[in-house]
Amino acid sequence: MTDPYSIVIIALSALSGIGILTVGALRGWRGWLELKRAELQQHARSSEIAPSSAGSRIEIADLKERIRKLEAIAAGVDL
16 A cells, blocks of 8 residues: 555545535536526516515515614614
8 A cells, every 4th residue: 555656546536536526516506506596587577577565565664674773773873
């Protein structure tokens, strides 16, 4: 096992294995991102078609109020 050629072969095999795993993980990541992008586009299309309900408008107003409060806290203003 002290043969330098066997050590080089083992190192190259490990390096190529890591490379193969990295390429596979990168392809999986890109596929996941593409899936999420398609889901967002689908959601955008469905929200454009459907009119906004009163409940969603109330929820958006509530979120805006929370944002204003958080910004005031961040600015150091007492409410």
